[in-house]
Amino acid sequence: MTTLAPGSGPALGRFNPGRRRWHRLLALLLGSAVFVVDTFTDVTGAIAVLYVVVLLIASDTLSRRGLILLAATCAGLAAAAFLAMHGLEPDVSAAVRFGISLAAIAITAALLLRDQASKRSLVAANAALARSEKRYRSIFEQAPVALWEQDYTELRAMLTTLRQQGVQDLAAHARAHPAFARDCIRRIRTVHANDATAELLRLSSSSEALGPLERFLPADDPALLAVLTAVAEGSSQFEGRGKLVAADGQVLTVLLGIAFPDDADEFGRVVVATVDVTQREQIQQTQLAAQAELARASRAATVGALSASIAHEINQPLGAVVMNAQTCLRWLGKDPPDVQAAVRAAERTVRDGRRAAEIVQRTRGQLVRDQRNDEAIDLRALIEETIALLETELSTHAATVVTQFAPSVPPIRADRVALQQVLINLMTNGLHAMADAGTARELTVSIDGPAGPAAPDAEVRVSIRDRGKGIPDDVQARLFEPFFTTKRGGMGMGLAICRSTIETYGGRLTARSHEQGGAVFEFALPADTAEES
Structure with missing residues (x-):
């Protein structure tokens, strides 16, 4: 029997050199014994099939090339024994046994080669996974952004149970059960945090951030309900503004970014990114x-x-x-x-x-x-700009803005600053109107313009609808009167100035209650047909 070729490859790492030598020696002895019995005894069975055991014993100590060489050696020994015993004209039964032995050796070798390939792929995948995990940990630890890994398993199970019990509106459930928010916070645990998190929370080390999240998260934070809703509805991510309480008691305003896994079993490590915007606020x-x-x-x-x-x-x-x-x-x-x-x-x-x-x-x-600086204005861009200016006001009132713009809106001609002040006044009034409404705090800003080319007398209409209590009948008639106000400390000049400004540009400003609740302020301005042409 030929000497086994020394192997190299990932499979050999499982054996120390002494154990590898013993395996090869055992394979050598067994192969020799099979050859002797097959060649020099009268046993009529398919003794050469036992070369399969030789392949199995030596497979983990050989490389791919070595395993192929060993299989070829075993097949050669079986052929040599067959020729020695039966010559060139064997009987049919001996030829069948010889064929079975060669087939067994070939099949076993093929399976072992495939097994080695699978092991190499697995080892490579594990190595790549280890490198990826190392890179992730390096980025996680060194990132200047506060990163947390939090366990949402208990929270998700609780919210799933509530859904199964028929609870669909978490906001209503939270109002009916004051302890609900605090109970949810107790079920969120921090399992890992980077140094930036410790710096954000005024902690001496990141390990102090581990454990229940309730130490750092106020239960009355409006963002909490939004996060719970995202978890309950199976959202893939959440982005928003929230509050944190640092170790020294300071309340921080942060931007939150949470990535939820697709697999429910992976909610034990949910990555949360927080950026401190307190100073900016x-x-x-x-x-x-x-x-x-x-x-x-x-x-x-x-x-x-x-x-x-x-x-x-x-x-x-x-x-x-x-x-x-x-x-x-x-x-x-x-x-x-x-x-x-x-x-x-x-x-x-x-x-x-x-x-x-x-x-x-x-x-x-x-x-x-005479003091205005008239120019052609794209109302869509101006409204988007105004919404950005009111970002903090919207966040303070926990309100959102929904825009509904016509596909084609011609420009209008006016003073940009004056017109933007009108939009700010009307949108701010809408936010104040919804402060005590107890409904969904949503402003709808719509723009409607003429379809196709604007005629000389065409108008662009802008409406701002809130979800407040609407306009009482006794207030409707006096709404635009100077010095008339329903606000404590108000001057009563805002709406009067808004109407005067709109009328200055040849437009009109009206107000009414919406049939589904809330108030609608609408102004119309002449389209700038000269700009379009």
């Missing part, structure tokens, strides 16, 4: 407060400037009106009355009254019309 709140204060001051200054200008210029014509009215009365008081003189005095009164109206209109034009 504080800056935005400061900016919004400054903008609101500036807007109030601007409105007050506008009213003051308008009043001062009108008072200064209208004093003379009003004095003339009074004087002519007194003259008219004096002529009528004569005996007999001088009707013609009284008529002339009354005509002068009318003339001076019209002059006063023209002064008011001109002053208003100086404050509103």
